[in-house]
Amino acid sequence: MNPTARKRKKAVCPPIGALMRYRDRIVRVIAEASGQRAVIESVDVNGRSFRSVVKWANLAGLNDQLF
Numbered sequence: 001m002n003p004t005a006r007k008r009k010k011a012v013c014p015p016i017g018a019l020m021r022y023r024d025r026i027v028r029v030i031a032e033a034s035g036q037r038a039v040i041e042s043v044d045v046n047g048r049s050f051r052s053v054v055k056w057a058n059l060a061g062l063n064d065q066l067f
Helices: none
Strands: 019-022 025-033 037-043 049-055 059-061
Touching: 019 037
Parallel strands: none
Antiparallel strands: 019 025, 019 059, 025 037, 037 049
């Protein structure tokens, strides 16, 4: 391997149960899916919870506050 080659940072799945930010929503990570994706759960404007699959790279950690 070329010593001057850049190494890619390996993506890591967020911990299960973690609260994360996805776009403008706060979501909870439910499970790890294939292809560097995670199953998340969130609540829509009508109060119904739903699950979806998103890429790890699109999830951001929360800072010191939730909102």
